[in-house]
Amino acid sequence: MLNKLLHELKETIIGKDKVIRQILIALLCDGHVLIEDVPGVGKTTLAKSMAQVMDLKFSRIQFTPDLMPSDVLGYSIYNRDKGVMEFTKGPLHNHIVLADEINRTSPKTQSCLLEAMEERQVTVDGKTYPLEAPFLVIATQNPFEFEGTFPLPEAQLDRFLMKLSIGYPDTLADELKVALSQNKASTLQAFIKQSELIELREKVAAVHIDETISRYIGELVRKTRNDERILLGASPRGTIALHHVAQAEAFLQDRAYVIPEDVIVHVTEILAHRILLKPETRYKGVTHEDVIQSIIKALSFPQKNTHSK
Numbered sequence: 001m002l003n004k005l006l007h008e009l010k011e012t013i014i015g016k017d018k019v020i021r022q023i024l025i026a027l028l029c030d031g032h033v034l035i036e037d038v039p040g041v042g043k044t045t046l047a048k049s050m051a052q053v054m055d056l057k058f059s060r061i062q063f064t065p066d067l068m069p070s071d072v073l074g075y076s077i078y079n080r081d082k083g084v085m086e087f088t089k090g091p092l093h094n095h096i097v098l099a100d101e102i103n104r105t106s107p108k109t110q111s112c113l114l115e116a117m118e119e120r121q122v123t124v125d126g127k128t129y130p131l132e133a134p135f136l137v138i139a140t141q142n143p144f145e146f147e148g149t150f151p152l153p154e155a156q157l158d159r160f161l162m163k164l165s166i167g168y169p170d171t172l173a174d175e176l177k178v179a180l181s182q183n184k185a186s187t188l189q190a191f192i193k194q195s196e197l198i199e200l201r202e203k204v205a206a207v208h209i210d211e212t213i214s215r216y217i218g219e220l221v222r223k224t225r226n227d228e229r230i231l232l233g234a235s236p237r238g239t240i241a242l243h244h245v246a247q248a249e250a251f252l253q254d255r256a257y258v259i260p261e262d263v264i265v266h267v268t269e270i271l272a273h274r275i276l277l278k279p280e281t282r283y284k285g286v287t288h289e290d291v292i293q294s295i296i297k298a299l300s301f302p303q304k305n306t307h308s309k
Contacts (some may be wrong), residue, residue: 002200005053005191011041012049012188019166021252022266023050024139027197028204028251029244032117032137034102034152035275040145041166047098047138053196055190056095056134065148069112073122074129087124093131095194099139100276103149110156110234113137117159134197140239143191154232154276161241162266163273200251207247208257212302217242217263223295224275229290232276241270260301268292 002024009020023046026033035043044060051058061072073088091097092113102110116122120131122272139160140150155162192200217239225233242263272288281291 001192001196006192008053008191009046009049013046013166016046016166018043019164019302020046021109021135022162022164022269025245025252025266026161026246027054027134027136028201028248029161029241030134030201030257031241031244032139032159034157034160035138035140035161036143037140037166038142038168041168043138043140043166044098044100046095046166049188051096052188053190054192055194056096056197058096058098059091060100061091062097062100062111065105066104067109069109070124072109072112073116073124074193076127080123085125087127087129089129092122093129095132095134096136096138099137101142102139103152105150107153110150110152110235114156114159122184134194134201144302148286157273158235158237159245160273161245163271185255204244204248204251207255208251209247210257210302213246213260214243214260216260216299216302217246219232219299220263220267220295221271223299224271224292225290227295229278229286230275231278231279234271234274238274242267245270264296267296 006017006024007018009024010017013020023033025031027050034165037043047060048058050056061067065221069089071132072090072092074084074088074093076087078084079086099113112122116131116135118139120133122131123129143186162291221234221236221239222243224230224238227233245260245266246258248293250256250258250263253262268289275288275291277286277291
């Protein structure tokens with residue numbers, strides 16, 4: 001079922017198999033994704049296609065400087081006939097929400113997503129409204145245009161399970177295929193029901209992680225806190241994210257246990273945005289991704305049999 005779903009998405013988003021897989025993993029892990037990329041590479045198409053093949057409700061929010069929290073969360077309005085205040089849901093009340101150019105809106109509006117992303121609920125006028133599962137925020141931002149933008153604070157970046165980049169098509173042939181496949185997104189059929197996705201999440205959470213793998217993950221995160229090139233290391237959310245994503249990767253590989261390769265295959269996308277480099281490190285041209293990769297290379301793999309319980 002998942003393989004058929006992945007195949008259909010790959011026919012729509014040409015040549016970006018890893019990104020498709022990572023967003024599916026985010027859904028299976030109940031996480032969120034930040035895509036930092038230039039316009040026109042298929043971010044909206046990918047988000048809409050993901051919703052269609054899973055029969056999930058989708059909404060797109062264009063973040064602008066004048067956007068208010070109520071435009072995202074919803075608002076209460078007085079019903080004169082009933083004599084009560086009634087809540088009108090905002091576009092955040094959907095399964096997959098594309099927060100387009102999230103860094104173009106004010107910190108006040110950005111922060112209205114924090115409760116939703118962490119607790120799967122929103123609070124308006126003192127009342128709390130739960131969000132229906134599954135709930136996935138796919139936020140985007142342009143890495144080159146910074147005028148009039150509000151960079152996401154570290155606390156909000158930490159809410160994202162992974163930070164990804166789609167990139168341009170690899171070849172001219174792929175670029176032509178992308179242009180021809182754009183219309184296919186609107187004709188995709190649903191392969192998974194909402195209830196089935198919830199069941200898949202439970203199966204992912206049941207994938208076994210050996211104690212040696214858990215220690216390896218913990219050591220990876222601790223290394224980011226002790227590295228002389230890093231000002232601020234990864235938070236405990238980074239540790240939890242590595243566990244969950246490793247389970248999802250093992251599940252997609254049809255394994256009931258996690259191996260070290262399941263941990264490191266997505267580690268850069270999970271940890272790089274959670275660390276803050278020292279100024280002298282950045283001046284040397286060293287990137288967040290470079291530091292994470294060097295930490296991985298310096299840390300030895302667990303040697304114990306990882307599928308024994």
